[in-house]
Amino acid sequence: MQFLSGISLGQFIPGESLLHRLDPRCKITATFILLSGLFMASKIPDFAFWGIFLLSLSAMSGIPLGIILRSARPVLFLVAFTAALNAFWTPGREVFRAGFLSVTIEGLVMAFEMGMRLVFLVMFASMLMMTTSPMAFSDGLERLLSPLAKVGFPASEMAVMMTIALRFIPTLFEETDRILKAQISRGADFESGGLLKRARSFIPVLIPLFILVFQRAENLAVAMESRCYVPGMPRTRLNPLVWTKNDTGAILGLLAFISAVILFDRFALKSFIIL
């Protein structure tokens, strides 16, 4: 049995596709535009457009649709919870009633819209992380936030912190997996007993993990210092970010698409009489 799966939420999947090669600044900006658009147009028919858009992103990035869909799995509980809340607590025409709970047509529509909105939000955000390496991502974010440095916002420090955090997620997963296995080999039992006993049984995993994390942090600090890292000092780059025509094109194309969807949502849908 594998105790922890190697794939975590929105892990980078290396590739050479058009989406992979876009400038990270372009992709971060585009994701924000896309998510704003998603919130402005999220009636049931709108999701046809978002669905088609997701399919084309999948085709353009070479990332199989199944993996993109799977990226929404961690939020499914949240989706179900929000959907249930909306279904039961929206006033309107009643479909059926179970005790004091009444389900309305408006509630069902709302539940579907809220749920789909969340799922698409996570999938679009995962697309960004799956096609952008952690290094490129934090580089891009640093550049986007650099105007804020003038008012004292620690943009570059934040980018470094984020790079380190992202870089160590898989490493910590591996370490945890190894320590878990080692303690299971020594007869540790994480599955039986009451809540308190189970919580206690994780002490032999958490302590070694903490020790390893501190050791790694110390080694990393020494390594960075020995390469003259000074927080906030301007640094040159081996691969400076280059904004190309493709990036401008991508942003313009996206804006056009989103405007179209919003126009559809505001005007075309009005002429339909839904329900």
Place this chain on the structure above:
Amino acid sequence: MSVVIEHLSYTYNSGTPAMAVALKDVSVSVERGEWVSIVGHTGSGKSTLAQHMNALLIPQFGRAVIDGVEVKAKLKGLRELRRKVGLVFQYPEQQFFAETAREEIAFAPSNWGVSGGELDKCVMDAVISVGLKPELLDSNPFSLSGGQQRRVALASVIAAKPDYLVLDEPTAGLDATGIRELIQLLSKLKKDGLAVVQVTHDLQSALDHSDSLLVMENGVGVTLGRPEEVAEYLLKKPVQGLVIPPLVQFCAGLRERGIKLPLTSGMDVILKKIEERTGLSGAFERRNGTGGVLGGELNRCSF
């Protein structure tokens, strides 16, 4: 009584982009009182194989049978199997969590329900068997030296009284003295009737101490046999990332020049053969019991 691995295949993260084939159709077996080494370079699948031997990983294809019980995901007695086969991970001292060495060593047996005086006896037996000073038992395991930490880690597995001991790179990070002592310790455990499975990339050490060796390359068992057979095989068909040890190369060189001897011969056998052949009896006599450097000694005599 044995641990038998038959036609085992294992793939990590199958069906995702991080998919990695770790084992392809590997077979090996070990009996009590036997020392088997699994040799290969980094990423050859050695560790994955080791984790199948104590039912940490469940075979995806093929079988793993421990003392006649086949390992299956739904098997009730998986924990009992893990007690029979002790697994010592690479850098086992990284799993320390207790405040004293005693607590650390008592962890495994107490997990299997041993308590009271019996638990104390398990701890003491393990401590004696790994050659740790009993007065160190109440010290903080993190304050011990590297070699002592390794002993505590080993004792913490042996304390559960396993019948088989699987060690993943047990000598990694130890100095020459530490390695020698650890190998002596494992030989002693083997003599006491334990099975020893050593995962290593040190071919010389594996050839010296094992009853049989499995050589792995990219998840495939390349050859399995007695040390002499494996050495012969590797000489004919080199395996990526495994360097033929100097002594084996030397034996092969002598053989090319007409001196017949097994490839895994020790220094004494080699020197005796050369003496016989050259008629220079006593040419390589050890001086002052220290034993000279082979190269230096050879320069001294003319063939």
